[in-house]
Amino acid sequence: SQQGEEDPQALSIQEGENATMNCSYKTSINNLQWYRQNSGRGLVHLILIRSNEREKHSGRLRVTLDTSKKSSSLLITASRAADTASYFCATGRLSGNTPLVFGKGTRLSVIA
Amino acid sequence: SAVISQKPSRDICQRGTSLTIQCQVDSQVTMMFWYRQQPGQSLTLIATANQGSEATYESGFVIDKFPISRPNLTFSTLTVSNMSPEDSSIYLCSVEEGIGYGYTFGSGTRLTVV
Numbered sequence: 001s002q003q004g005e006e007d008p009q010a011l012s013i014q015e016g017e018n019a020t021m022n023c024s025y026k027t028s029i030n031n032l033q034w035y036r037q038n039s040g041r042g043l044v045h046l047i048l049i050r051s052n053e054r055e056k057h058s059g060r061l062r063v064t065l066d067t068s069k070k071s072s073s074l075l076i077t078a079s080r081a082a083d084t085a086s087y088f089c090a091t092g093r094l095s096g097n098t099p100l101v102f103g104k105g106t107r108l109s110v111i112a
Numbered sequence: 113s114a115v116i117s118q119k120p121s122r123d124i125c126q127r128g129t130s131l132t133i134q135c136q137v138d139s140q141v142t143m144m145f146w147y148r149q150q151p152g153q154s155l156t157l158i159a160t161a162n163q164g165s166e167a168t169y170e171s172g173f174v175i176d177k178f179p180i181s182r183p184n185l186t187f188s189t190l191t192v193s194n195m196s197p198e199d200s201s202i203y204l205c206s207v208e209e210g211i212g213y214g215y216t217f218g219s220g221t222r223l224t225v226v
Contacts, residue, residue, distance in 0.1 A: 033214055040149070040202055040222065042118070045214030088154060090215075099145045099206075100215060102155040 005103050006089055012109040019076040021106040023089030024069075031092040032065055033100065034074050036085045043088065046074075081112045114139050114207050118218030125195055125225050132191045133221045135205035140185035145215075146178070149202040158203075161188045195225045 035043040090100035167180040
C-alpha cells in the first residue's frame, strides 16, 4: 500500500518563487527520501533525511522531517523553469536493504 | 554512485506478446528492485531480485506474469508476459547505494501495448 501521500498533487508557480511540497506517511521509518522525475523518465535522488534528523539542506533544497506528525516537507527556493518535474517522497523501512515505498507525487510547473 | 543502463527505453507491443527489459549496473549490487509506474501514477514495487535466488514478488504481482532473472551481481531482466493494454506503463529498475543512502534508478522503459 502507498506509504507517502504528497500534497499538493499539482503546483504551478512563477520562476523565482519558492515551492513547498508536503509528504505524510503512515508507519515508522528509517529515513525519508525525495526524488525528482522529469517527463516520465527515471527518478533522480535529491535528498535523504534520517529519522533522527529534523532538517537538511542541499543547495536550493530544504527538507524537514517531523516524525511525531509523520510528515515531511520539501522546499525549493528561487525556483527555475528547469525545476519543472514531478517530485516524490519515498520512505525506507526500519530494516536495511529494503525497497522504497513511494507517495503519489507532486507535479511542479515553474513558469518562466 | 552506480550507473544503470536500462533497455529498451520504449517499445510498442502487440497484446499477447512478451517484452524483456534489461538493466545493467556498473557495479556489483546485492539486490535490484523492479517498479511499475502506471500513467499518471506513482511507483509500485513489482519484485526484489537477489542474485542466485528467486525473486520476491509483492502482492498483486506473480512470477508467471513478470518473470525475473538475476544471473549475476550486475545484471537483471524483467519480462512482461502475455501483455494486455493494462500493462502499458513505465517500468524501472533500481539499486540501493548502501543501507541508509539513496537509490539509483534506470532511465525507465515506456511500454505501450496495443
